[in-house]
Amino acid sequence: MKKFKSSLYPLLVIVLFLGxxxxxxxxxxxTISIEPQPLDISSLPEIESPRTPAVEKVEKLPPALPTISPTLPTPVASPPKSPDPEAVAARRGAFRxxxxxxxxxxxxxxxxxxQSKAYKEPAHWDFAPMEGGSQGLILSLxxxxxQLSKGDILVAFAQDGSRRYWGPYVVGETxxxxxxxxxxxxxLVLQP
Structure with a gap:
């Protein structure tokens, strides 16, 4: 046992020293790192690049589109068709x-x-993205x-921080x- 202890001490000292x-x-x-051996590229076969065929004489083609004369006739602007103010005032209906x-x-x-120029208490509705689909939703209070009528004011704005807004729209005037x-x-269909 004494011989074992005497051989154990030097081994313990070596391990402690290395630690x-x-x-x-x-x-x-x-740090100690082992780098990979560099590749010997001289033993690799050479790759020949493909040869491009000689370009022959190219013949010039006539233009495909006819030339446009610089003077075009000016379109005649038709006056915008404004709806009858009495008909617009009579339009009172639901809101989709x-x-x-x-x-x-x-x-x-x-x-x-x-019957007055004053406004009622404002109202608002929240819509999720793509809500209402192609048909829309009828709103109520x-x-x-x-019932919307001429002179009512509408505005829509994004609530996601994108700073997008639509309007203001005045019913019967815009x-x-x-x-x-x-x-x-x-x-009202909000345009993306």
Whole structure:
């Protein structure tokens, strides 16, 4: 047993010394790495590049499109067809909204009070992206049905921080919202 202990001590000292040396070299960020042998490219076969055939004489083709004369006739502008103000004032109907955009949107309404120039309390509706599809959704108020009439103001804006907005639109005075005669309703389709 004594012989075993005497041979164990030098082995323990060597292991301890190597461990301390490894820690010491690690503190100095000393690393040992083995690099791969460089490839001997002289033994690789040569690859011949493909030869391009000689270009023969190219004949010039006539132009495919006819030349356009520099003076074109000016189109005659037709006067915009404005709807009859009395007919627009009589248009009172439901409100259909479609949001085909990729943005969550809030549509706000400031409705004009009947028989006065004052406005009612504003209302708003929130739409998820693509909500309403191609047909749209009819909007209503909590206390009664919603009827848009001339002079009501609409605005829509994205709620995702993209700073997109649509409007303001004045019902019966701006091209949007559109009056649908068959359904007797105003339609607002937000353009992406």
């Amino acid at each position: 301390l040396a490894g820690i010491g070299l690690g503190l100095f960020r000393f 909204v479609s949001n085909p955009t990729e943005h969550p949107v809030r549509v706000a309404l400031l409705a004009r009070a009947t 909590p206390q009664d049905n919603l 091209p949007i919202p559109v009056w649908n005669q068959q359904q007797a309703e105003w339609q």
